[in-house]
Amino acid sequence: MSSRSSRSLHGGRHELGQNFLHHRPTIDLILELVRRTDGPLLELGAGDGALTVPLSRLGRPLTAVELDEHRAARLARRLPEVRVLQRDALRVRLDAETIVGNVPFHLTTPILRRLLEHGGPPRSAHATGRDQGSQRSGDRPRGDDRRHGDGWRDALLLVQWEVARKRAGVGGGTLMGALAAPWFEFALHGRVPASGFRPMPSVDGGVLSIHRRESPLLPASERRGYEAFVRAAFTGRGRGLAQILGRVSDRQHAGTGGTSRPPGAPHDRTREPARPGARPRGAGPREPALVRTALRAAGIGPQALPRDLAPAQWVMLWQRLS
Numbered sequence: 001m002s003s004r005s006s007r008s009l010h011g012g013r014h015e016l017g018q019n020f021l022h023h024r025p026t027i028d029l030i031l032e033l034v035r036r037t038d039g040p041l042l043e044l045g046a047g048d049g050a051l052t053v054p055l056s057r058l059g060r061p062l063t064a065v066e067l068d069e070h071r072a073a074r075l076a077r078r079l080p081e082v083r084v085l086q087r088d089a090l091r092v093r094l095d096a097e098t099i100v101g102n103v104p105f106h107l108t109t110p111i112l113r114r115l116l117e118h119g120g121p122p123r124s125a126h127a128t129g130r131d132q133g134s135q136r137s138g139d140r141p142r143g144d145d146r147r148h149g150d151g152w153r154d155a156l157l158l159v160q161w162e163v164a165r166k167r168a169g170v171g172g173g174t175l176m177g178a179l180a181a182p183w184f185e186f187a188l189h190g191r192v193p194a195s196g197f198r199p200m201p202s203v204d205g206g207v208l209s210i211h212r213r214e215s216p217l218l219p220a221s222e223r224r225g226y227e228a229f230v231r232a233a234f235t236g237r238g239r240g241l242a243q244i245l246g247r248v249s250d251r252q253h254a255g256t257g258g259t260s261r262p263p264g265a266p267h268d269r270t271r272e273p274a275r276p277g278a279r280p281r282g283a284g285p286r287e288p289a290l291v292r293t294a295l296r297a298a299g300i301g302p303q304a305l306p307r308d309l310a311p312a313q314w315v316m317l318w319q320r321l322s
């Protein structure tokens with residue numbers, strides 16, 4: 001049996017989300033967006049190279065990650081100038097300046113989560129062969145490389161259309177978007193018909209870009225507290241933000257339920273600087289007048305819901321109420 005028809009050890013076409021892109025306008029669009037970025041490239045889910053081939057012509061260092069061992073081997077033979085890693089995209093270091101991928105649709109959310117959690121300070125150095133095994137050197141997949149830290153700046157992803165819209169905040173903000181907003185910008189660039197993939201998936205795709213802000217709207221040291229505040233607002237009860245935030249206590253704001261750590265921030269929360277004039281942690285619900293003033297200052301109506309807020313409004317609310 002030829003390698004073209006062999007089933008991967010990691011699963012068949014369906015399990016691996018192998019819907020290969022052949023929609024020329026989308027390939028051109030992704031390439032155009034990549035041209036607007038700098039530095040080394042990391043492609044997740046390279047498959048048969050629909051994007052890898054044109055990316056390899058940009059003259060930038062390119063690492064292509066593909067879990068299917070047959071496809072990875074074939075791509076490495078076809079494109080000797082590309083560093084092909086037969087690896088799990090959920091475990092490789094995200095250490096190139098620009099991440100690109102027509103990603104398997106079932107992995108969209110974990111890939112996005114990882115990108116947002118690991119979007120640390122940019123690094124100019126490209127991953128070295130010492131750090132990660134390459135297909136050419138014959139290395140096999142190894143353990144999680146995240147310990148090294150990640151430093152991507154731009155991500156251009158082809159994901160399900162609805163996910164792309166949601167992440168870009170079309171039709172209302174989401175918890176994930178609000179959590180990421182002070183550090184990342186999302187944009188939607190176009191819709192890809194399902195017929196643009198082979199085999200055809202059940203839904204259309206969408207091109208989503210994520211840019212790590214050069215000037216974050218909040219310092220990294222506030223990320224934990226900010227995230228706890230946003231989570232509390234999204235999950236709190238009430239008919240509008242005035243009511244919801246009035247019921248959110250300082251204990252919730254302080255991040256007792258938060259899980260993620262800001263890029264480069266200390267693990268130990270006791271080392272975070274206290275805001276001047278901050279109320280003691282664990283204090284009870286907020287004064288309604290204080291909440292209303294903060295909402296008014298941020299241009300938010302008392303009946304507005306968390307999904308209605310823009311990034312700058314979340315930041316302003318957090319700064320006023322924290």
Ligand SMILES: C[S@@+](CC[C@H](N)C(=O)[O-])C[C@H]1O[C@@H](n2cnc3c(N)ncnc32)[C@H](O)[C@@H]1O
Binds near residue numbers: 017050067
């Ligand atoms: C939607 S296809 C895209 C292929 C190619 N980039 C294209 O546009 O035609 C996704 C690719 O990701 C690969 N893949 C699936 N799970 C993976 C994982 N965990 N890590 C890396 N690649 C994976 C699949 O084998 C498949 O080749």
